[in-house]
Amino acid sequence: MDRSTDGAVTGIDGASSVYSAALAARRRSYGPNTSLSYEQPLMIVRGSGTYLYNDQGVQYLDCVNNVSHVGHGNAEVAASASAQLHTLNTNSRYLHPDLPRYTELLLSSLNAGCSNSSNSSSSCSSAGSCSGISGGCGNGSYSRAGAWCSDTPPATNSSSTISEIQPQPQPQPQRQQQHQTPSSSSTISQPSLEVLYLVCSGSEANDLALRIIAAARPGATHLAVMGGAYHGHTSALIQVSPYKFWGQGGTGRQPHVHVVPCPDPYRGENLDGRASARAVLAAAARAGGRLGGFLCESVLSCGGQVVLPQGYLQELYDELRRAGVLLVADEVQCGFGRCGGAFWGFQTQGVAPDIVTMGKPIGNGYPLAALATTRELAAAFAAPGMEYFNTYGGSTAAVAAGLAVLRVIQRDGLQHHAHRVGEYLLSGLGRLRAAHEVVGDVRGLGLFLGIEIVRDKASKRHAPATARWLKERMKARRVLLSTDGPYDNVLKIKPPLVFGITEAEILLGQLSEVLDQELTTDVRQQLSQREDEVWASVYGPRYLQYRENERMLYSGLPPARL
Helix, strand or coil: CCCCCCCCCEECCCCCCHHHHHHHHHHHHHCCCCCCCCCCCCCEEEECCEEEECCCCCCEEEEECEEECCCCHHHHHHHHHHHHHHHHCCCCCCCHHHHHHHHHHHHHHHCCCCCHHHHCCCCCCCCCCCCCCCHEEEEEECCCCHCCCCCCCCCCCCCCHHHHHCCCCCCCCCCCCCCCCCCCCCCCCCCCCEEEECCCHHHHHHHHHHHHHHCCCCCCCEEEEEEECCCCCHHHHCCCHHHCCCCCCCCCCCCCEEECCCCCCCCCEEECHHHHHHHHHHHHHHHHCCCEEEEEECCCCCCCCECHHHHCCHHHHHHHHHHHCEEECCCCCCCCCCCCCCCHHHCCCCCCCCCCEEEEEHHHHCCCEHHHCCCCHHHHHHHHCCCCCCCCCHHHHHHHHHHHHHHHHCCHHHHHHHHHHHHHHHHHHHHHHHHHHEEEEEEECCEEEEEEEEECCCCECCCCHHHHHHHHHHHHCCCCCCEECCCCCEECCCCCCCCCHHHHHEEEEEEEEHHHHCCHHHHHHHHHHHHHHHHHHHHHHHHHHHHHHHHHHHHHCCCCCC
C-alpha cells in the first residue's frame, strides 16, 4: 500500500479519501443508470496523447477512447477552440467564413474516389494472415483523390493552415462493383454528397437522418438495421438499435423495424448481402409496409468490431437502392481516417451512401457532429418549410475545433499512421491467437480492432466472463481496454490515432503476459463456471432472440414481436 500526499491510504488504483468521496457523490447525485468502467472505477483527472492519469498521477495506456482522436489534451485543438471562444461563439444564423470552409472540407473528403475499393476490405482471423487491409494506404494506392490519404511521412511544418490541406478536385475513378448482375447498381445514379448539417452528437446526426428519410420517402415508414447495431440514445434511435432493444432493459423490436442478421465471418454465417437485403425487403412487405431507409455502420462497432466481408455491403446496397431504400452510413465510430485505408469506413467497402452521419472524434471531445447528404434529399427535407435550427450545431467554436482536428489529421499523417500501427497490432495479435485457446479471432482495419474471446477454438462459444476478466487484468497492468458485441465477449481496441508502435508493444506485451502467466488452468475452470451462469441469465436469451429473428426472416414467416 502507498500513502497519498494527504496521508490517506491508497490502493493499487490510487483509491483515497478524495476518491471515496467522489465515488459516493457520483452515486448519490448522478443518474443511477449511467455506468462507470471497471469493477473499481478510475478517477481520471488528466490526459496527454494516448495516456490517462488518475488523481494520484498513475499513468494508464488508453486503448479505447476513440473520441480523443488526435490525442488527449491536444494543444492545437484546445488553442483553436479557446481562441474562438475568446473572440466569438455564436450560432449558425450569422455568416462566418469558417463554416463554409469546414463544410466544404468535409464534403470533399466524403466524395473522394476509391481507386482500389474491391480490395480494400479484409479482416484478420488467423496468425500469419493479419493483413488488415489489402492494397490500402500503406502503399499509397487507396483513395488518393483529394489527397485525403497520404503515402508520405507526416509533415513537420506546424504552421500549416487549413487552406493548405484543401483537397483539390480530381477525376473520380468509377466505383467497382463486385458480383454484378446485368441489373446491378452500376446502372443507378450514384449519389453525390453536397449538403452538410452540423449538430452536437452522433445521436443528433442519426436522429436527423431518420427525419430526412421520413421526408424523402413518405409512406415508406419501415426501417432496416444491422443486428447488434447501436445508433444513439434518443427514443427513435433506441427503436433502431438492436444492441439496446434486445439488450438489458430493452422492450424488443418494434413492428416497423427489421433486423438484418449481422455477418459473422469468423463463424461463416450471414455472409450473403443480396439474400439479406431481399429477406428484409420481403419482411417489410409481409408486415404491410415499405422500407424507407437502412442504417448501417461501415465497420460494425457494438456488433463486435466486425469488418463486413468483401462485397457484402455492395450487394446489400445494390438490392436496397433498387427498391428505393435510402442508405445511411453511420461513420460515428469508424470515420476520420481510423480505418487506415481510407478516410471514411464506407470508402473501404466501395459503396456510395445517400446519407453519412459522423460524430465522436470529429471535435476531439468538443461537442460536434454532422450529417452529409445529397442536394435532392436536403431539398425534400426543407420542402415543408420547417426551419432546422440547432442551437450549438455549427457554432463558431465547434467549427474551430473541427477545423483543427482535420488540420492535425492531415498534417501529421494520422490516417497512414493508423494503417501502419494497425498492421503491426494485427500481426502481433495473430501470434497471440495462434498461442492461446481463448483468443478465437482478431480482426479489424487500422486502429479499429477487435479480439473475440471464446471458450475454445473448436466450439467458438462466446466467453463474456473471460473477456471481462481479461479487461480487468489489463487495467491492473495500467492498460485500458473495453468489451463489446451483443455477447460482450470482444475486446475492442480503438485508441486515439496518435497511438504508436511503442504503445502497441506495451499492449501486446501486457496482454501476452496476462494470457501466459495469469490465465492458469485453475482460473479457466473458475471462469468456465461463471460463463455458464452469465450465459444462462443474460446472453443465452439474447442469443435466442437473434437466432429466432434469423429463422423467421429467412424462412419468410410473418415477423414476430421479439
